[in-house]
Amino acid sequence: MLFNTTHFFLFLAVVLVLFYSSPRVLRRYILLFASYFFYGSWNVKFIPLLLTLTAIDYTAGMWIERTPVGPRRKGLLVMSLSANLGFLGFFKYYNFLAYNLCLLLGKPTRSFFWDIVLPLGISFHTFQSMSYVVDVYRGQQKAVRDPIDYALYICFFPQLVAGPIVRAHDFFRDLLDWHPPTGDDVSQGLLLVFFGLTKKMAFADQFAKVANDYFAHVAAYPGWHAAWSGVIAFGMQIYFDFSGYTDMAIGMAKLLGFHFPVNFRRPYLAGSITDFWRRWHISLSSWLRDYLYISLGGNRKGHWMTYRNLMITMLLGGLWHGASWNFLIWGGYHGGLLAVERAVRGDRPISDKWTWLYPLKAALTFLLVMIGWVFFRAADLTQSRHVLAQMFSKASAHGLLVPWHIGLIALALVLAVAEEKLDWFDRVAKAPALVYASAFALMFFCLELFGVIDAQIPFIYFQF
Amino acid sequence: MASVHSTPRRQSARRLVVACLAACVGVIALDSLLFRTGLYTAILEPDSSTGLFEMVLRRNLDAQEHHGNRMVATFGNSRFAWSPKVVDQRPGPHKYVLCDAGVAGSDARAWYYMIRDLDPTARRYRALVFGVDDYDDEDRFYNPSDDIRDLHYVIERLRLYDVFEFARSFDSRELQFAALRGGLLKGIVFQNDLHAFLADPRKRLEYVSLCDRFRNMWVYNFEETTNSMAGLEIDWQTLKVTFPPGLNDDQIATVNSFLAHQPEPQIGRIAAFQRTWYGRIIDRYRGSPTKIVFLRLPRGPIPRPDNLTHKLSSSIREFASRPNVILLDEHAFESLEHPELFRDGMHLNREGIRQFSYMLEDEITRVLDGAGK
Numbered sequence: 001m002l003f004n005t006t007h008f009f010l011f012l013a014v015v016l017v018l019f020y021s022s023p024r025v026l027r028r029y030i031l032l033f034a035s036y037f038f039y040g041s042w043n044v045k046f047i048p049l050l051l052t053l054t055a056i057d058y059t060a061g062m063w064i065e066r067t068p069v070g071p072r073r074k075g076l077l078v079m080s081l082s083a084n085l086g087f088l089g090f091f092k093y094y095n096f097l098a099y100n101l102c103l104l105l106g107k108p109t110r111s112f113f114w115d116i117v118l119p120l121g122i123s124f125h126t127f128q129s130m131s132y133v134v135d136v137y138r139g140q141q142k143a144v145r146d147p148i149d150y151a152l153y154i155c156f157f158p159q160l161v162a163g164p165i166v167r168a169h170d171f172f173r174d175l176l177d178w179h180p181p182t183g184d185d186v187s188q189g190l191l192l193v194f195f196g197l198t199k200k201m202a203f204a205d206q207f208a209k210v211a212n213d214y215f216a217h218v219a220a221y222p223g224w225h226a227a228w229s230g231v232i233a234f235g236m237q238i239y240f241d242f243s244g245y246t247d248m249a250i251g252m253a254k255l256l257g258f259h260f261p262v263n264f265r266r267p268y269l270a271g272s273i274t275d276f277w278r279r280w281h282i283s284l285s286s287w288l289r290d291y292l293y294i295s296l297g298g299n300r301k302g303h304w305m306t307y308r309n310l311m312i313t314m315l316l317g318g319l320w321h322g323a324s325w326n327f328l329i330w331g332g333y334h335g336g337l338l339a340v341e342r343a344v345r346g347d348r349p350i351s352d353k354w355t356w357l358y359p360l361k362a363a364l365t366f367l368l369v370m371i372g373w374v375f376f377r378a379a380d381l382t383q384s385r386h387v388l389a390q391m392f393s394k395a396s397a398h399g400l401l402v403p404w405h406i407g408l409i410a411l412a413l414v415l416a417v418a419e420e421k422l423d424w425f426d427r428v429a430k431a432p433a434l435v436y437a438s439a440f441a442l443m444f445f446c447l448e449l450f451g452v453i454d455a456q457i458p459f460i461y462f463q464f
Numbered sequence: 465m466a467s468v469h470s471t472p473r474r475q476s477a478r479r480l481v482v483a484c485l486a487a488c489v490g491v492i493a494l495d496s497l498l499f500r501t502g503l504y505t506a507i508l509e510p511d512s513s514t515g516l517f518e519m520v521l522r523r524n525l526d527a528q529e530h531h532g533n534r535m536v537a538t539f540g541n542s543r544f545a546w547s548p549k550v551v552d553q554r555p556g557p558h559k560y561v562l563c564d565a566g567v568a569g570s571d572a573r574a575w576y577y578m579i580r581d582l583d584p585t586a587r588r589y590r591a592l593v594f595g596v597d598d599y600d601d602e603d604r605f606y607n608p609s610d611d612i613r614d615l616h617y618v619i620e621r622l623r624l625y626d627v628f629e630f631a632r633s634f635d636s637r638e639l640q641f642a643a644l645r646g647g648l649l650k651g652i653v654f655q656n657d658l659h660a661f662l663a664d665p666r667k668r669l670e671y672v673s674l675c676d677r678f679r680n681m682w683v684y685n686f687e688e689t690t691n692s693m694a695g696l697e698i699d700w701q702t703l704k705v706t707f708p709p710g711l712n713d714d715q716i717a718t719v720n721s722f723l724a725h726q727p728e729p730q731i732g733r734i735a736a737f738q739r740t741w742y743g744r745i746i747d748r749y750r751g752s753p754t755k756i757v758f759l760r761l762p763r764g765p766i767p768r769p770d771n772l773t774h775k776l777s778s779s780i781r782e783f784a785s786r787p788n789v790i791l792l793d794e795h796a797f798e799s800l801e802h803p804e805l806f807r808d809g810m811h812l813n814r815e816g817i818r819q820f821s822y823m824l825e826d827e828i829t830r831v832l833d834g835a836g837k
Contacts, residue, residue, distance in 0.1 A: 183476025190480070404662035437483040441490025448495065448651040449658060 001041045002456055003248050004200050011038065015157075016255060028148055028175070031156065031256070038157040039120070046119040049087065050155060056083045057129040058150040061136045065143035077137045081130060088126045091118055096323030120462060121161035123320055125154050127287055132168040134291055141168045149175055158252040162245050162461040164263040164283035174258045185254045187436065188429040192251025195425075198443045198451070199244030200459070203408055205452035207237040210400045215377055218386055223397030227390035228370075230400055234377045235370050236409060238460055239268065242281070245459045266416040268369070271361040273337040274350050276369060288317050299347075307339035314338060321376070326384060330375040337368060408450070492648070499650035505620055507668060509657050510675040513616040517567050517574070521621075523680055524565050524582055531561040536591045536828055537582070539575040542568035543761050544595030545812050549684050550821040559829050560590055570617055571608055572741035573633060577618040577626075579745060586748050591755040591790075591832055594742070599760055599794050600775040601735035603728050605721075608737045609635045615643050619653045633740070635733075688814040691715075693765040693803035698724050700769050708803075718809030723764050727773040738779040746786055755832065758783070759792040762820065765806035767798075790831050797823060 001008045015034045019027055040047050060080035067073040098112035132153070135141035144150040153171050154160075181189065214221055214230025221230065243264040250260045263283050270276035277285045293313040299306040311332065318331015371388070378384040418424050428439045498504050508515045524537060538544060544566050551562055565578065572594070583589060612634075622630060627647035634640045646653040661668045695708030696719065703724045707716060746756050758780050783789045797820065805816030812820055 183472060183479070186476065186480060402659075402663035403665075404659060407662070433479045433482040434486060436479070437486030437490060440483065440487030441494060444487065444491040445494045445651070448491065448649045449655060453652060453655075 001038060002458060002462075003245060004197060005456065012252060019256060024178075027178075028152055032148060032152050035152065035155040035157040035160060039155060039160060042120045042161075043117070049119055049122075050125065051151075053084065053087060053126065053129055054147075054151050054154045056080060057133050057154075058144065058147050060133050061143040061150070062145075064133065064136050073137065077133060080133045084126045084130050084133075088122060091116055091122055093319075093323045124163045124165055125160060127284075127320075128165050129154055131165070131287060131291060135168055141172075144168075144172065156253075156258070158249040158256075158258075159260065162242070162249075162459060163281075164246055164249065164260055165287050166260055166283070170261060171258070178257050181254055181257045184430060185257070185259075188426070189251040189254030191425070191429050191436070191439065192247045192254065194251075194440060194443050196244040196247030196249075196251060198447055199240040199247065201451035201453070202446045203412065203450070204237050204240035204244055205455075205457045206405065206408065206450055207233045207240065208457050209452070210405065211237050211377065214400055215379070215383070215387075218383055218390075221397065221400065222390060222393075223395040224391055224393050225396050225399040227387055227393075228399070231370050231374055231377075231387065231391065232409075233401060233405070235268075235373050236412075238373065238376070239264075240412075241460045245461065266420055268366055269362055269416055269420055270365050270369075271358055272341055272350055272365055273334065273368060274341050274345075276365055277334070277338070278350075284317070284320070288313050292316060299342075303343070306342060310338045310342065311335035325381055326375045326378060329381075329384075330372055333372050333375065495649050495651050499654060504654060504658075507661055507665075507672055508620075508654075509660060509668065510672060510679060512657055513569070513613060514619055514654075514657070517570070517578070517617040518620055519675070519679060520565055520567050521578055521582060523683075524563050527561070527563050528582075528588055531563075533588070533590065534559070534561045535563055535589050536560045536593060536832070537563045537565045537579075537589050538593040538595065538824075539570075539579075540566040540595035540761070541570055542566075543597070543810055545688065545817050546821040546824050547688075547817050550818050551825050554822060554825070558825070560825075560832060562825060562828065566595070567617060569613055571611060571614065572738060572745070573608075573611075574614050574617040576741050576745050577621040579748070581621055583754075586752045586754060589754050591757050591828065592745070592749075593757040593759060593828060595759055595761045596738075596780055597761060597763070598775075599758070599780040599791065600770075600778045601730075601732070601738065602773050602775050603730050603732070603734050605725070605728055607635060607733055609633060609733065610639050612639055612642060615646050615653060619646065619650055622647050622650075624648070688812070688817050689807050690814045691807045692813050692815075693719075693806045693808065696765050696803040698766050700772065715808040718811070719765075720809070722810040723766065723768050730774060730776050732776060735777045735779045739782070742779070742783060746783060746789060749788055750786075752788065754788065756783070756786075756789045757792065757828065757831065758789070759796065759824075759827065760794040762797045762800040762805075762812065762816070764801065764810055765803035767801045792827055792831060796827055799823075 001011060011034075015030070018030050018034075022030055036047060036050075039050060057080055060076055064073055064076045064080075067076060094116060095113055098114070099109055102109045102111050132141065132144075132150075136143050144153070149172065152175065153166075153168060156166075156171070159166055210233035211230060214226065214233065218230075221227070246263040250263070253260045261283060263281060265279040265282065267276050267279035270279050293309055296309040296312060297305055298309060312335075314331045314335030315328060316331065318327045318329070318334070321327045321330070371391070374387045374391070375384050378387055415424075428436060431439075505518060508518065510516070510519060528535065538546070546562070546564065548562065548564055551558065565575075565582065567574065575594070579592065615630075618630075624647075627644060630647055631640045631644035634643055651658070693708065693711075693715070695706075697706040698704070698719075699706075703726065705719055705724045707719070749756055780791065784791045800812065800816055800820055800823070805812055805819065807813035807816075
């Protein structure tokens with residue numbers, strides 16, 4: 001049940017009606033049932049796995065809280081993390097490791113292959129679950145007493161399959177002290193849902209057609225022009241796809257009285273790679289910062305250890321996306337860029353002031369990020385090398401983006417800069433009814449003219 | 465306290481309801497501005513289904529200005545192939561002016577909407593002539609009600625009040641939804657065309673302008689191929705076909721799909737479709753001097769024997785009892801049913817079209833004169 005389908009909107013409408021027409025005491029159960037139904041609609045076989053992880057971390061949280069600081073408490077944490085990483089490792093990385101082991105041992109590459117289907121959203125709910133256990137271990141979060149509450153935290157349908165990765169204190173603050181959404185919340189939530197849908201269907205899916213075509217027939221599109229347009233198309237696709245999904249998730253949560261943190265802050269306007277990672281998939285980058293980078297020592301142990309920590313964090317961040325050398329290289333590429341920036345900048349904080357130099361810095365950052373996407377999108381290393389070689393070749397052929405694609409990018413750029421400077425989104429959400437309605441009418445019109453309606457292109461991050 | 469809280473809540477609910485309604489009106493207004501005012505029609509791809517349909521409609525509206533009340537419009541798909549040029553070049557007086565309003569791939573549903581705009585008073589033509597495959601109803605492998613091409617043909621002609629009725633005329637729920645959606649928001653139907661326009665607006669405008677100037681001339685002067693199916697044989701017992709050498713895949717495919725196919729179960733869907741749409745056309749002309757004429761087109765290079773399918777009804781014959789409906793003799797064009805006169809399994813070739821054009825004019829003149837007496 002994709003977010004951009006009629007079925008999902010019917011499901012959402014039924015959930016909203018049931019939720020608000022039921023006594024408060026039943027509402028958590030309704031959300032829990034709806035969330036399992038939503039997850040089961042993809043593949044009911046994975047519900048037991050979800051329940052198992054939920055039970056393990058719920059129990060671990062309770063035990064860790066009861067256990068005084070010491071090796072036993074740490075042991076419980078390690079057991080919980082091992083269970084989470086064990087499941088994640090088995091489902092996500094087993095075949096990758098087996099393949100590479102076969103290569104090392106000189107065996108046929110499918111000797112140890114198992115036909116494993118990756119459970120939907122496992123990377124997201126595992127990280128969410130792990131953050132809870134670590135927070136309890138660190139004493140930053142009280143263990144949740146009610147298993148229903150904890151189960152809902154793990155499987156809440158708006159963010160179950162592709163995030164944002166919500167921290168326990170944010171979720172339980174809303175759940176345990178639930179208030180009906182305010183008028184502004186509802187206005188903003190609805191606007192976010194349809195803004196996200198427009199991003200997905202009118203922008204991401206249109207760029208997906210170009211990117212999918214290019215990466216499926218790389219050899220048929222020689223020259224730097226085609227290569228850059230294919231890569232930029234993917235850069236646009238992944239941003240609009242993922243941020244569109246996130247907007248919808250945040251919007252739906254708002255309609256249900258929950259407040260999720262922002263996950264994207266116009267990342268392609270970033271003035272540096274460091275800035276980019278403060279704007280892109282914020283819930284993951286802050287997770288990596290809080291639970292990995294800082295645990296490794298962060299920047300407290302000298303320059304070289306900082307660079308090492310950045311590199312390890314980004315390598316693992318890359319690997320989180322998928323089991324392939326390409327994701328590892330993508331992570332390493334960003335880790336390397338972050339380390340270089342850190343070395344050049346020293347300990348000075350990054351500046352987000354818009355000076356005359358800012359557009360140049362933003363353009364350079366954009367180009368560097370686009371180069372990184374080659375590894376993210378290409379089927380394998382051979383294709384990555386080929387695309388990069390084409391991007392920097394002198395051969396020219398026709399590009400794949402037509403004028404209206406450029407128009408969509410220009411429109412998005414104008415809206416992004418306006419949001420950065422004027423905060424128009426919140427203003428529209430609170431504006432008089434006619435202004436608010438005009439925004440919806442324009443979004444619907446955009447969907448009508450540019451929305452990919454008859455082909456369902458899945459959200460990219462659903463595969464992670 | 466309750467009222468203090470409920471008032472802002474009620475206000476915000478009212479604001480949302482007003483906003484949702486205004487947004488719906490807004491998007492329909494934007495859609496109408498672009499697609500219901502003729503603004504977009506001016507730049508429509510001339511070779512698209514809609515573009516072809518509109519071109520035929522415009523050509524016939526133009527013809528009305530020149531030919532007064534002597535006009536006879538013919539409606540059909542690509543099988544109803546006659547040549548206005550051949551008719552015009554034929555020596556002797558032409559009592560009636562035959563105008564071709566047929567569009568390849570179209571059907572009675574599409575013609576209904578065309579006729580409604582072509583002849584709003586239902587009095588502009590001496591006759592409307594419909595070419596049909598058979599006077600008896602034979603269900604084939606496709607369901608005519610579920611031909612979504614009709615949405616693309618008639619999209620410019622659909623008015624807001626038509627939308628629900630038009631959508632209901634499809635059998636499948638999915639297509640009903642697609643037709644409803646497209647009828648309400650035409651931009652969805654024009655999406656691909658709009659994207660192609662935006663990809664190279666200048667090229668489109670130049671082509672539209674070229675077509676505006678020359679297209680009618682191209683169509684008028686078009687000459688069908690001289691290829692023929694001479695040598696074609698079909699054993700109707702076994703449905704085994706002997707093809708003459710040198711045929712292409714399309715020629716072979718049309719023989720197999722149109723002639724040498726196993727009979728389909730007869731469930732009455734073609735009868736229902738024809739009763740509905742020809743019925744609506746005939747109803748429009750009730751009390752009008754315009755005659756509604758049906759003719760059976762030449763059935764193919766080797767006609768399919770009638771006894772292959774047990775046909776349950778004859779919707780076209782049922783219409784003959786209506787006062788202004790005329791059925792041409794169903795054997796009138798049988799003399800054309802020879803492989804030498806067909807370019808494939810279903811379409812006449814150049815010589816076939818020439819002979820058919822003469823016979824058509826003669827038959828129309830004969831029955832209209834007869835009806836006048």
